[in-house]
Amino acid sequence: MSDYPFFFTWTAQNAAKPVELTGGEGAWFTTADGSRWLDLGALAYQVNAGHGQRRIVEAIKRQADQLCLSTANAVYPAKTELANKLLAMAGPGYAKVFFTLGGAEANENAIKIARQVTGRLKMISRYRSYHGATMGALALTGDWRRPPMEPLIPGVVHVRDCECERCAQGNRPGATCVQGMARVFDETMRAEGERTTAAVFLEPVPGANGAWVPPPDYWPAVRAACDKDGALLVADEVLCGFGRLGKPFGHQHWGVVPDMITVAKGLASGYATIGAVIVHERVARHFDANVLACGLTYYAHPTSCAAALECLSLYEDEQMFGNAERLGPVLLRELDAVAARLAVPAHVRGLGLLAAIAPQAPLDRWTTLSAELAARKLSLHVEAKRGTAIFSPPLCITEAELVTGVRSFGDAAVAAFGGK
Ligand SMILES: Cc1ncc(COP(=O)(O)O)c(C=O)c1O
Numbered sequence: 001m002s003d004y005p006f007f008f009t010w011t012a013q014n015a016a017k018p019v020e021l022t023g024g025e026g027a028w029f030t031t032a033d034g035s036r037w038l039d040l041g042a043l044a045y046q047v048n049a050g051h052g053q054r055r056i057v058e059a060i061k062r063q064a065d066q067l068c069l070s071t072a073n074a075v076y077p078a079k080t081e082l083a084n085k086l087l088a089m090a091g092p093g094y095a096k097v098f099f100t101l102g103g104a105e106a107n108e109n110a111i112k113i114a115r116q117v118t119g120r121l122k123m124i125s126r127y128r129s130y131h132g133a134t135m136g137a138l139a140l141t142g143d144w145r146r147p148p149m150e151p152l153i154p155g156v157v158h159v160r161d162c163e164c165e166r167c168a169q170g171n172r173p174g175a176t177c178v179q180g181m182a183r184v185f186d187e188t189m190r191a192e193g194e195r196t197t198a199a200v201f202l203e204p205v206p207g208a209n210g211a212w213v214p215p216p217d218y219w220p221a222v223r224a225a226c227d228k229d230g231a232l233l234v235a236d237e238v239l240c241g242f243g244r245l246g247k248p249f250g251h252q253h254w255g256v257v258p259d260m261i262t263v264a265k266g267l268a269s270g271y272a273t274i275g276a277v278i279v280h281e282r283v284a285r286h287f288d289a290n291v292l293a294c295g296l297t298y299y300a301h302p303t304s305c306a307a308a309l310e311c312l313s314l315y316e317d318e319q320m321f322g323n324a325e326r327l328g329p330v331l332l333r334e335l336d337a338v339a340a341r342l343a344v345p346a347h348v349r350g351l352g353l354l355a356a357i358a359p360q361a362p363l364d365r366w367t368t369l370s371a372e373l374a375a376r377k378l379s380l381h382v383e384a385k386r387g388t389a390i391f392s393p394p395l396c397i398t399e400a401e402l403v404t405g406v407r408s409f410g411d412a413a414v415a416a417f418g419g420k
Contacts, residue, residue: 010145017374024051027397029381037379038405040393045207045239048266049311049320050396056271056310063306070302072295078305085312086278089248090261095281098292099274099300103238103264104132106275107201109294110260111136111153113277114199114232116293117286121155122192124185124231125201128161128209131236140201143209157192159184161206162214178214182221189229197231199259204250207239210388211356213349219254232259232283238275239354242266243315243395246325246352253351259283272307274300320395324353327402331355331391334403338410343418353395358388361417369416373409382409389413 001013008016020032029037029051042048049056067076083097098113100106111123125131127142138145139152146152162181189197200222206212226233235258240250244266251258260283264275298304315321332350335357339346346359363386370384383390389409393402 026050026052027394027401031379035379037381038393038401038408040380040382040391040405040409042392042394043270043381044265045244045392046265046270048242048244048395049269049271049314050394053269053271053311053314055314056269056307059306059310060272060303063303067302070300072297072299076302076305078302078309079300082300082305082309082312085309086263086276089312090278091252091257093257093280093282094261094278096279096284096287098277098279098294099305100264100276100296101273101298101301101304102132102275103236103262104134104137105296106238106262106264106277107131107137107140107234107236108134110199110201110234110262110277111140112294113260113279113283113292114234116290117283118198118230118232120196120198120231122197123156123199123201124188124192124197125156125158126161126206127158128206128212129201129203129236130206130208131201131203132238155198157188159188161212162218178217178221181215182218182225185222185225186228189225189231195230197226197229199232199234200226201234201236203236203238204240204253205245205351205354207244207354207392208383208390210358211350211354211390213351214254216254219251219256223256223258234258234260234262236262238262238264239392242269242312243321243324244352244354244392246321246328248321250351267311268304268308269311271311272301272304274304274308315395318396323397324395327397327399328352328355330399330402331406334406334410335391338406338413341410341414341419343420350391353391353393353397355391356388357391357413359413359417361387363387365416369412372412372416376408376412380405380408380412 022030022032024030027039029039086097087094098109125140129142131137131140136153138149139156142158223233235251237249241263259280261278268274335348339348342359344359344361346357348357373380
């Protein structure tokens with residue numbers, strides 16, 4: 001048994017390799033052994049605003065001094081201001097926010113809201129997805145984390161995703177394959193029974209499952225399929241939201257208006273635990289006269305709201321979403337250069353500051369790569385396992401840091417997979 005008195009997540013306890021975090025600044029974090037790591041993963045995709053942001057810490061302190069305790073249906077300025085800010089970011093038509101403590105709970109409550117509003121049971125999501133670890137969110141999840149826990153909540157159907165890596169059309173505008181991929185939703189809704197689907201849950205770009213960017217027409221086609229059947233469309237923006245893809249919300253790249261948007265991670269950049277469901281007026285109005293059968297003791301905790309508000313201001317003041325948009329092509333260029341150095345073929349893809357490289361190499365070489373990354377003097381935090389390395393640095397990273405980091409990763413990848 002490991003020496004630690006608590007569990008590590010998503011791992012056998014004897015295989016856990018913890019690091020002791022001591023702090024950080026910008027795109028860097030420090031550990032107790034004196035190392036300084038370049039954080040090319042934003043820890044677990046949440047530190048969008050960067051490490052060591054004193055403004056957020058001070059906002060939490062001020063709020064704690066003023067009002068630290070609350071109850072779900074109390075009101076206070078930070079809660080109202082944050083809700084208004086989120087509605088404004090989502091765009092015209094959004095009317096209400098439901099607060100949660102994180103991403104899984106946001107999806108959990110979106111499931112409940114969709115079922116209450118439509119009176120329907122079924123949900124459709126994709127195999128290439130992660131929506132959270134609670135029973136409803138895990139039922140939506142398509143990846144390896146779901147099967148060990150089945151049976152989960154009933155009524156969830158999974159469909160295939162865009163597979164641009166297998167398609168000669170790539171993800172170019174006007175790709176005809178899109179209609180086929182989006183038709184999967186239409187066909188599944190009909191096969192499952194017309195007008196029985198409550199909602200479709202999609203990540204704008206499946207994040208932890210490899211930064212798969214859909215073709216431009218994909219989201220509008222899924223929206224059309226939902227409209228035809230009367231199903232709601234939920235954008236899971238837990239990972240893609242708050243500038244990760246270079247826009248406030250990822251789905252805004254494709255001009256669609258989801259019925260609900262679920263968020264967490266970058267909402268307070270990990271400085272406090274908070275998530276939310278941002279609900280369109282056409283859904284929210286159902287609860288004017290019907291009981292909203294959802295609730296949490298720590299709903300909209302004052303210190304979490306204060307942290308999120310300050311985090312959103314910081315994004316604006318330091319134009320971090322713009323930085324992500326500007327550096328996205330740099331990240332892809334550098335990853336293409338890494339791919340060109342490798343002896344094995346590698347697929348590169350991404351949008352904004354979320355990108356992936358997938359060298360076609362045996363999995364044991366990936367273990368070598370991860371060990372090598374961790375052991376380097378210039379430590380790099382990169383999610384590199386199961387055949388894909390994913391890059392999602394804090395949005396405040398500089399171009400020089402990004403380029404140096406990806407090139408160092410390239411050296412480690414050449415050492416692990418072989419170079420040309
Ligand atoms: C797209 C997506 N949805 C939901 C979640 C779950 O969020 P949380 O871990 O805050 O419950 C995650 C977490 O990685 C995620 O990436």
